[in-house]
Amino acid sequence: MNKNDINGEKVKNRSYHEAMNKRITEIMNNRIQAGMNSIIEILRKDQSANGSWNYPFETGIATDCYMIILLRTLEIHEENLIKRLVDRILNKQEKNGAWKLFYDEGEGNNSATLEAYYALLYSGYIDLHDPRLEEARTFVEKNGGIEKTHMFTKIMLAITGQHKWPFLFPIPIEVILLPLSLPINFYSFSEYGRANLTPVMILADKKFQLKTDQSPDLQKLFGTRVEYQVKDDDDISPEWRSIQSMLNKSIASLIGIPSELHKLAVEHSKLYMLRRIERDGSFLGYFSSTFLMIFALLALGYSKRDPIIVNAVNGLKLMKSEINGHPHMQYTTATVWNTSLINYVLQEAGLSPTDPMVKKANQYLRKRQHYKYGDWAVHNPTGLPGGWGFADLNTIHPDVDDTTASLRSIAREVRDNVSFQGAWDRGLRWVLSMQNDDGGWPAFEKNTDSKLLKLFPIEKAEFILTDPSSADLTGRTLEFLGSYTNMPRAHPSISTAVKWLRADQRRDGSWYGRWGICYIYGTWAAVTGLCSVGIVATDPAISKAVAWLTAIQNNDGGFGESCHSDKKNTYIPLEKSTLTHTAWAIDALIAAHDKPTSSIKSGINFILENLDRTDWTTTYPKGQGMAGDFYIHYHSYRYIFPLLTLAHYQNKYFT
16 A cells, blocks of 8 residues: 555544544534523423522421421311321331431431421321330330430420420520620521520520410320430530620620520510511521411410411411422422522523523512612621512512522523613622622621630531631632622632632532532532633642542432431441432533543433432532531432533534
């Protein structure tokens, strides 16, 4: 074969490979577009008439149990609802008689099982000697009984006459009177902490208990008289003893007669709740705070039929959703969160702002922007209202994540519709004003991360009482600023956030995500945020993160992380891939690579092959509220994040 023949053969082979690669690319592009179209059509079908998406915010059985206990205690005979909640609770019971918070938790969760046992018994529809209840009681007894349940479970038991109040509650009610200038004051606590602890302070102060003729006697059933024991001095940490002394001195320094100050503190606590009731009757839109408020008002002398209590119960009932033929009492609604994320992702996937689905969603979001001052203004006094909240009827407690998500959703509308410009300006201004002094972003309130609060003898104090900067909030805010604003990379808000993220990265290259599960979530948010503001793939922070993600990829191309990660404060693999975890991880890798890698390609294949998958991995919690005790299954995530990742793959590598 002469030289010309060899060269001709090389050209022929090159042309053949180029044609084959082009064909493979076309096939992949067609598969991705088909997958995206299938999700888009589901979302189009599921959109509500007002433009929102009302996918359930599912948090296990606790709220279902508490609703039965509340209705029975208030002697409200909503028998159809109670029967259906009983069916749902029983449907979630494991074969060993226990209830779990997540699939791989182990044999079961002691608090959840006791709550289910109590609710089923109190409902009146399940007999004490029913084998399902006997198995549940056996599980609780084997796992430490009532004393080994969570703090909030014990508080609920105390309120309803099943558990003695503690001799000492760590937060005296007079703390609400302390001035903001003191190291610890009422507004040192996070908003979520105040919402739940305010009614508890009233209830603990009154040692309030309420039983009815139908109340079971759990103490008798479990064969013990249950009460909190006062800790010996040796059991009390020196740090807490010091804080307690400081609190007592601060309260003693208040001007006034102690008994009158006490009355004033009770009145302030009551007004704090009443002034934060949303128009649906709930206290800040949370199930737990509303449940506790109802009992706190009863402790203050309100009747069971007082309009405020009736409206609060109705507000809780409005949170009911339907899941697989069963009712579920949502902890809150996720309507704004669902709608902002979905509408942003639809536009990333190519839908025009003029598409009717997109326009309806943006009109909905525009009406949900906040115009009132909330508690966030205490630590951000120069900020102006303009954020968005999480729930449909949330009007006074916006959060940074919902605000940036809503701004992403309306961003393209702003370019063509001047009427959205004001909403955009107010929202952006509010987000920037909420940045913590350390450079990161919190969820709800600025600079509420006192190290002293983590020393309080309250279970999960760091989750209940504080609202620190987190990698997920900071990363997602950076991604918004880098992708949707013209702010220079040297802007202080961006540069200090980048510095905070660098410092927060774990040694293995990952980041911890406060509001999701968990290290994959935080790493996705941090990487996409850093890349959006110009941090290059060769930067050590990005390269370490990419190496970590690549190392934890499963053989099937997917990713999966266990809820045990947040309990153990280290990455724990799920041993099975999920759509959402895979979408987060692959989206992060796409942000860091100019060309698709083998890890990215195998992850995309996993997503495409599993879009219709329905098993325990699709219902596995992807969100968390309190490590070890509160997990969230977002029904919208199986659509949102696969669509986002497919769109980003297509936009970056095919256009």
